[in-house]
Amino acid sequence: MSRIILVDDNPTTLKRWEFLLLPFGHEVISFSGAEPALQVLKIHPSHLVVLDLAMPIHSGYDLMQTLKTEAITSPVLVVSGKNNQADISKALSMGAVDYVLKPFDDDIFLAKVENILKSQTLKNRNPIQFAEAIDSQGSSFSVSVPDIVVSEMGFKFQTQFSVPRGFFLNFNSPCFTEMGIKDTRFRVTSVFENPPGQEAKYTVFVSFVGLSLAQLKDVRLWVRQNQMRARKAI
Secondary structure, three states, X not given: OOEEXXXXXXXXHXXXXXXXXXXXOOEEEEEOOXXXXXXXXXHOOOOEEEEOOOOOOOOHHHHHHHHHHOOOOOXXXXXXXXXXXXXXXXXXXXXXXXXXXXXXXXXXXXXXXXXXXXXXXXXXXXXXXXXXXXXXXXOOOOOOOOOOEEOOOEEXXXXXXXXXXXXXXXXXXXXXXXXXXXXXXXXXXXXXXXXXXXXOXXXXXXXXXXXXXXXXXXXXHHHHHHHHHHHHHO
């Protein structure tokens, strides 16, 4: 069972989140403001924080900043009506692991929650420290993958090397042009090591962060159409 903290000043939204999450056996604690949620997070470690950005007194940004200052490492899923790229990028840069736009699709919301809970891993303890320096001139690399598997939540692919969670990919594929999201930057949500014996060592999952319901509808339509083509080809 996972402990999930919900933070939103809208009681209707809190009730909806509770209705969706409680049947899965999670311990769900709801707060209408950032400050009481923070006090609980200081005492009781939580597996996930789901929060809105626009709240009175202390915003979701304020809460994320305080979590970072207090070294509270609970992952954060932002669910917000702020739909511009600046807000999405700011939330991700402040530590949010994913971002869902309001109004949101229930299935997408639940899938993202499940993915975040599953992808939590133990952090490396006492790593050896070496001197480091930063080159800020900008670098890039290109890797080809034979296939990607697309769903409404994102896409996954197989690779021989691990990709850091939170890493942004400029991923080029004809399917994204067909879906109308070709200029979107994609963020790695989780990386799983495959069982021994598989050709590729890792499965990388990349989330569709901050897509609108209209864009998700286009993604869903593309998935359905390609499922039908695959069945006809059999």
